[in-house]
Amino acid sequence: MKIPILKLKDILITSIQIDLTDEEAIEFQTDVLAKVSEIDANGVVIDITALDVVDSFMARVLNNTATMVRLLGAEVVLCGMQPSVAITLVEMGRELIGVETALNLDQAVDNINELIKSRATTALKERRLEPWMGCR
Amino acid sequence: MDGVQIEIRDTRDIIAARSAGRDMARDRGFGSADQTRLATAISELTRNVIQYASNGFCTLSDLSNERDIIVHVVVEDSGPGIEDLAQAMEFGFSTSKGLGAGLPGTKRLVSSFEIESVPGHTVATIELTKRKII
Numbered sequence: 001m002k003i004p005i006l007k008l009k010d011i012l013i014t015s016i017q018i019d020l021t022d023e024e025a026i027e028f029q030t031d032v033l034a035k036v037s038e039i040d041a042n043g044v045v046i047d048i049t050a051l052d053v054v055d056s057f058m059a060r061v062l063n064n065t066a067t068m069v070r071l072l073g074a075e076v077v078l079c080g081m082q083p084s085v086a087i088t089l090v091e092m093g094r095e096l097i098g099v100e101t102a103l104n105l106d107q108a109v110d111n112i113n114e115l116i117k118s119r120a121t122t123a124l125k126e127r128r129l130e131p132w133m134g135c136r
Numbered sequence: 137m138d139g140v141q142i143e144i145r146d147t148r149d150i151i152a153a154r155s156a157g158r159d160m161a162r163d164r165g166f167g168s169a170d171q172t173r174l175a176t177a178i179s180e181l182t183r184n185v186i187q188y189a190s191n192g193f194c195t196l197s198d199l200s201n202e203r204d205i206i207v208h209v210v211v212e213d214s215g216p217g218i219e220d221l222a223q224a225m226e227f228g229f230s231t232s233k234g235l236g237a238g239l240p241g242t243k244r245l246v247s248s249f250e251i252e253s254v255p256g257h258t259v260a261t262i263e264l265t266k267r268k269i270i
Contacts, residue, residue, distance in 0.1 A: 019155070021147040022183070052172060053154055055179040056238050084172035092176070092241030093227060 003028050005035045011112055012036065013105070015047035025061045033068055041074050043112035047105055049080030054089060059096040066099040075115040076100065079108035139197035144185045144213070153194040154178040157209060160196050161264060164205050173245040174207060174264045180238045181211040181260050189215020189258065199263070207264045218253040225251075 001024070005014040012035055020028065032044060046062070048054070054062070066076040079102040089096045100115070102108035140160070142153045154175040161171040178194060185192040192213030199206040218224045227240045243249040247265040252258070 019151045021151060023147060052158070053175045053179055055176050055183070056241055057179075057183060082168075082172070084169045087169050088172050088176045088245060091173070091244050093244075096241075 003031070005031060007035075007039055007041070008109075010039075010041060010116070011043040011045060011109070012039070012041045013045045013047070013109075015049070017050045019051070019053070020058070022057060025058060029061055029065045029068070032065055033072065036069055036072050036074050042116045043075040043077070044069050045105065045108045045112055046076065046078050047080045047108070048078060048085075049082070051085065052082060054081075054085045056092065056096060059089060063096075063098050075112055075119065077102050077108040077112045077115070079103065079105055139195060141193055141195045144182050144192045144194055144211075145190075147183075147186060149194075150179055150182045150186065153182045153211075156194075156196055157207070160198065160207050164198060164200070164207055164266075166205070166207070166264060166266060170264055170266070174209070174262075177242045177245045177262055178209060178211070180242045181209075181262070184238060184260075185211060185213045185215070188218075189213035192258075200268075203268060205266045205268055209262045210259060211262075212257065212259040214256055215258060217255040217258050218251075221251060221253055 001018060003014055003016055005012050012032070014032065016028070032046075035041065036044060046065070051058070062078060066078075069076045077100045081101060100111065102111050140156050142149060142156060144150070144153060157178040158171045158175040161174045166174070182194050192211065192215070195210045197208045199208040223229050224239050225243070239251070242262070246262040248263040249261070251260045
């Protein structure tokens with residue numbers, strides 16, 4: 001089953017509503033990356049409210065997706081993690097999740113807009129300072 | 137003793153096995169954190185079956201006694217076996233492209249964890265245990 005990826009202005013919103021097999025998880029990763037590049041998205045929100053198991057494989061797929069999206073120049077925020085999933089991930093090894101997270105979709109959209117804004121300001125500052133400072 | 141056996145042949149069976157584990161834990165009165173711990177542990181072990189042995193079995197049974205509620209899970213395969221068990225239990229060690237969090241992570245999630253492996257037969261046994269309220 002394909003997971004719908006919705007476009008909202010310059011961000012993508014997607015919600016994983018079913019238990020994914022390993023193959024479906026990889027397909028989802030590929031779809032997200034393709035969509036980011038297709039619409040020049042600045043951010044991606046991935047809602048995992050309905051995921052009741054995030055094992056080390058799924059954790060890796062989510063982490064890798066976030067890293068790949070960042071390489072394309074966009075930001076990622078994960079939202080809606082179940083409390084029991086958070087407990088399990090920390091008990092298994094806290095290295096497992098290295099993605100920006102938010103409690104719910106509202107906060108995730110706020111966070112992603114902040115991230116996009118701060119990235120734009122940093123880029124602007126660097127560009128302005130560089131000729132003057134003569135460094136880097 | 138009532139039990140369920142699930143054959144593990146492809147990644148869809150991982151989902152079937154962990155759902156069955158969650159259902160059994162829920163039926164026996166375990167809370168949602170324990171249900172998720174067990175489902176995640178089963179997910180890790182059955183994925184190893186697919187990854188290293190291609191097929192095997194996951195057997196769930198209720199071994200509760202007068203004192204404790206016990207959900208007992210055996211995941212076994214007839215694959216090549218794990219060469220160095222001590223090394224496989226180390227966090228961060230993996231012979232595949234995994235994170236190396238599977239086995240050591242699984243051990244931290246359940247009340248008891250045992251694994252035995254010889255070439256041609258690997259058996260992992262996990263239990264979720266809870267004191268009965270009298």
